[in-house]
Amino acid sequence: MISKDSHTQHISQQFNAELEEVRSHLLAMGGLVEKQVNDAVTALIDADSGLAQQVRDVDDQINHMERDIDEECIRILARRQPAASDLRLIISISKSVIDLERIGDEATKIARRAIELCEDGESPRGYVEVRHIGDQVRRMVQESLDAFARFDAELALSVAQYDKTVDREYKTALRELVTYMMEDPRSISRVLSVIWVLRSLERIGDHARNIAEMVIYLVRGTDVRHLGLTRMAEEVANKRS
Amino acid sequence: MISKDSHTQHISQQFNAELEEVRSHLLAMGGLVEKQVNDAVTALIDADSGLAQQVRDVDDQINHMERDIDEECIRILARRQPAASDLRLIISISKSVIDLERIGDEATKIARRAIELCEDGESPRGYVEVRHIGDQVRRMVQESLDAFARFDAELALSVAQYDKTVDREYKTALRELVTYMMEDPRSISRVLSVIWVLRSLERIGDHARNIAEMVIYLVRGTDVRHLGLTRMAEEVANKRS
Numbered sequence: 001m002i003s004k005d006s007h008t009q010h011i012s013q014q015f016n017a018e019l020e021e022v023r024s025h026l027l028a029m030g031g032l033v034e035k036q037v038n039d040a041v042t043a044l045i046d047a048d049s050g051l052a053q054q055v056r057d058v059d060d061q062i063n064h065m066e067r068d069i070d071e072e073c074i075r076i077l078a079r080r081q082p083a084a085s086d087l088r089l090i091i092s093i094s095k096s097v098i099d100l101e102r103i104g105d106e107a108t109k110i111a112r113r114a115i116e117l118c119e120d121g122e123s124p125r126g127y128v129e130v131r132h133i134g135d136q137v138r139r140m141v142q143e144s145l146d147a148f149a150r151f152d153a154e155l156a157l158s159v160a161q162y163d164k165t166v167d168r169e170y171k172t173a174l175r176e177l178v179t180y181m182m183e184d185p186r187s188i189s190r191v192l193s194v195i196w197v198l199r200s201l202e203r204i205g206d207h208a209r210n211i212a213e214m215v216i217y218l219v220r221g222t223d224v225r226h227l228g229l230t231r232m233a234e235e236v237a238n239k240r241s
Numbered sequence: 242m243i244s245k246d247s248h249t250q251h252i253s254q255q256f257n258a259e260l261e262e263v264r265s266h267l268l269a270m271g272g273l274v275e276k277q278v279n280d281a282v283t284a285l286i287d288a289d290s291g292l293a294q295q296v297r298d299v300d301d302q303i304n305h306m307e308r309d310i311d312e313e314c315i316r317i318l319a320r321r322q323p324a325a326s327d328l329r330l331i332i333s334i335s336k337s338v339i340d341l342e343r344i345g346d347e348a349t350k351i352a353r354r355a356i357e358l359c360e361d362g363e364s365p366r367g368y369v370e371v372r373h374i375g376d377q378v379r380r381m382v383q384e385s386l387d388a389f390a391r392f393d394a395e396l397a398l399s400v401a402q403y404d405k406t407v408d409r410e411y412k413t414a415l416r417e418l419v420t421y422m423m424e425d426p427r428s429i430s431r432v433l434s435v436i437w438v439l440r441s442l443e444r445i446g447d448h449a450r451n452i453a454e455m456v457i458y459l460v461r462g463t464d465v466r467h468l469g470l471t472r473m474a475e476e477v478a479n480k481r482s
Binding site: 078081083084087091182199225226 | 301305307308311315318322324325328339419430440464466467
């Protein structure tokens with residue numbers, strides 16, 4: 001019996017180590033993706049086409065990380081047959097990795113626009129908004145990952161709530177830029193580049209929100225997608241232990 | 242032994258029935274999403290705000306379908322501990338359902354623009370392109386689902402390949418619309434609405450491509466994401482039996 005127990009314990013330690021490893025890989029990918037967002041925005045604002053090119057080069061590494069993490073998840077599902085909270089962890093990781101990869105894609109799109117603007121000349125407007133909304137969504141990405149690292153449903157909720165603020169500021173910025181284009185039609189093409197960047201940033205906020213929702217699912221066991229912020233807050237509060 | 246065999250057989254029949262059921266739910270959701278894309282484009286072109294509102298109302302149903310299918314997948318993972326091709330089926334379904342939900346989101350965004358354009362007056366340009374690219378991506382969605390239904394990796398490959406054509410036509414349409422805005426700045430706001438619609442359609446093409454890649458993974462067992470079309474075609478061809 002002792003030998004069997006120790007065998008079981010050994011298996012279970014190995015299993016925990018595997019779960020911990022795939023989670024740390026997700027967080028490492030998240031750190032890199034967050035840096036990509038930051039670098040892409042900086043490249044745009046500083047008109048630094050070298051940095052923009054670097055962002056584009058790193059994207060491939062992020063795609064590889066997605067594949068590797070996915071493979072780890074599938075291997076764990078096949079060999080370990082996880083249940084309950086272990087299964088929820090694997091599911092949250094395999095969904096969050098998709099959002100991280102797409103955040104990486106949006107950062108690459110921003111980098112591409114930065115290169116365009118280096119070539120075509122700066123847009124006369126929109127940089128203040130890019131910096132501001134860029135900071136907001138970068139922080140959303142960071143906090144959604146912190147929430148994942150610390151199994152913190154309250155922090156995740158605050159990320160999801162913050163997405164509303166970003167959406168509102170994005171819409172305001174958009175309206176102002178459209179008005180500007182009407183006043184100065186020669187700037188249309190360059191201002192439009194900035195509009196695409198803002199759109200990418202807004203999408204990054206959506207993806208960070210998705211990750212935050214996965215953290216709530218992981219910690220609380222409830223799928224809060226599409227529930228609306230009020231019900232989401234109730235779910236987070238209700239199950240507070 | 243006979244009793245045990247028959248018990249095992251019974252379990253395995255039940256399991257197959259569950260797999261078949263979740264797959265049929267995915268295809269039903271896909272059928273509805275495809276209709277949403279079609280209706281949204283029609284609402285825009287016919288300036289039919291009633292139809293656009295209907296698209297927005299149906300979105301909630303699609304969100305529910307996503308949740309239900311996800312729950313089915315998790316239940317199967319927890320209870321049946323699928324392996325090999327059964328596991329691949331569950332993973333492809335749980336990834337594809339995300340893309341279907343996002344196609345639904347894009348259809349809703351198109352419907353919202355259709356309502357805006359009903360209120361602000363038609364855009365002077367862009368409807369031909371919306372109809373054309375709309376038809377293309379609706380067909381991509383349909384064929385990616387057909388490929389899923391028939392486990393047809395070749396058809397899935399052709400969907401992924403077609404995405405290039407859509408991207409090219411989207412870029413051409415965009416350039417023309419930007420030129421038009423410069424010539425007639427008063428139209429900027431309405432033309433921009435059409436540009437957002439084209440962007441949504443292009444995203445729908447990307448999501449259909451993602452589903453097609455999942456079909457190739459399901460049928461061939463290889464993760465072909467980010468591989469590029471040439472290697473993807475080789476993977477599909479190599480393993481042809």
